[in-house]
Amino acid sequence: MSDLAPLAEAVVVDPLVGHPADYHVFHKFLDRCKSLPAITTAVCWPLSDVALRGAVEAAIEGLIKPTLIGDEAEMRALAAKIGVDISPYPILDADNEVKAAEISVSMCRSGNAQAMMKGSLHTDELMKVAMARDTGLRTSRRITHVFVMDTPAYARTLLISDAAINIKPEFEDKIHIVQNAIDLAHALGIPEPKVALLSAVETVNPKIPSTMEAAALCKMADRGQITGGILDGPLAFDTAVSLHAAEIKHLNSPVTGQADILIVPDLESGNMLAKQLEYLGGAQLAGIVLGARVPVILTSRADSAETRLTSCAVACLLHYATHPVEIA
Known part of the structure; x- marks a missing residue:
């Protein structure tokens, strides 16, 4: 065997x-x-x-x-x-x-x-x-890109950003990346999208910049500086899309297992993620530039x-x- x-x-x-x-x-x-x-x-x-x-x-x-x-x-x-x-x-x-x-x-x-x-x-x-x-x-917004995914392996519309325009986005760029994606989700009929800020781990680690940025973006949402969505992060990919994985890791969040938007650390990780879902996961995708x-x-x-x-x-x-x- x-x-x-x-x-x-x-x-x-x-x-x-x-x-x-x-x-x-x-x-x-x-x-x-x-x-x-x-x-x-x-x-x-x-x-x-x-x-x-x-x-x-x-x-x-x-x-x-x-x-x-x-x-x-x-x-x-x-x-x-x-x-x-x-x-x-x-x-x-x-x-x-x-x-x-x-x-x-x-x-x-x-x-x-x-x-x-x-x-x-x-x-x-x-x-x-x-x-x-x-x-x-x-415009006054940073120009960003979103992949809109339709995959048999996930019951929700899945937006991935940014995987085509901003190579290594600065923190200010990520504010625009998140807000643009939320606004697109609204246009697609998702009134309060759940936004997962992806990293390799679910804890804030000063040695992993994406975890620090995720924490700051969540606080900006708490203070009304990012609007229209529910943010959580840092989250690993598995806990963002799987309730079972989140339960195993003892994570309780309105985003875990049901994310509508995945915000990736950089273009390389986002591009690979989207194309893995397409070529190995059978997903269909659409691509749109915002801002x-x-x-x-x-x-x-x-x-x-x-x-x-x-x-x-x-x-x-x-x-x-x-x-x-x-x-x-």
């Missing part, structure tokens, strides 16, 4: 986390968007199969009204190759990725686009233009068209959370 067999059997008999039967989160977002107008979206450099197909499918679903920005001849050739009709959508020609990013950001700054969607260019190339101090999409003038739909170049579709739904809900639909 394999040395892993007893472990596998134990997991089946006594799992730490309840497992819903199937994906149970993303379809709710898509359903909510059916009653909302599509948002005008600058689609930057959709020059791969999944990037172009994802934008078109989101348009067909009524989530976005895309303007396709990139090399027009290449886009038309790609559309013909993969059997996608792009004739209904405006095209702005750009002969390179930087120019496409500049046009996309300009559309958002001028109000001609309510969201921006990354195509097949590298994240750094798009965000460098978006984060330019005088010509980009900056900019408009929602930025930011997915990996390897992500599927389905991921891009759901990311558009998240952007749509986020837009209308701050721009309510006017009823005539």
Whole structure:
């Protein structure tokens, strides 16, 4: 018998986390968007199969009204190759990725686009233009990223931040990371999200900076400096998502075992966590950038068209959370 067999059997008999039967989160977002107008979206450099197909499918679903920005001849050739009709959508020609990013950001700054969607260019190339101090999409908030997860291994919507923008965030950055994630949770229909501030341990240890920052963030929430959510930390990953693990460690908290938001110490840990859940845990994910003038739909170049579709739904809900639909 394999040395892993007893472990596998134990997991089946006594799992730490309840497992819903199937994906149970993303379809709710898509359903909510059916009653909302599509948002005008600058689609930057959709020059791969999944990037172009994802934008078109989101348009067909009524989530976005895309303007396709990139090399027009290449886009038309790609559309013909993969059997996608792009004739209904405006095209702005750009002969390179930087120019496409500049046009996309300009559309958002001028109000001609309510969201921006990354195509097949590298994240750094798009965000460098978006984060330019005088010509980009900056606001008083720090620009941050959230992965929205739908996994069969967890019964709740799970938000992970920041795993794509802020590499080694300073403490002040983490205040924005937390508040941005809470505001997104509200837009997704979670009225009082439970926020787990992750570290390797559950006790404050001066030698582990993330534990000190977690304690300070919790106190800021107590004093009303961070609002709209319930914070606890430091928490290890297991106690954040498993009531059983929290009970074993004698932790009693409204957050343990039922976190809606996971705040990670840095980009590396967050990126690895999200992709482990995706590739080994079977999770679906959506990616969104917060704190900019408009929602930025930011997915990996390897992500599927389905991921891009759901990311558009998240952007749509986020837009209308701050721009309510006017009823005539």
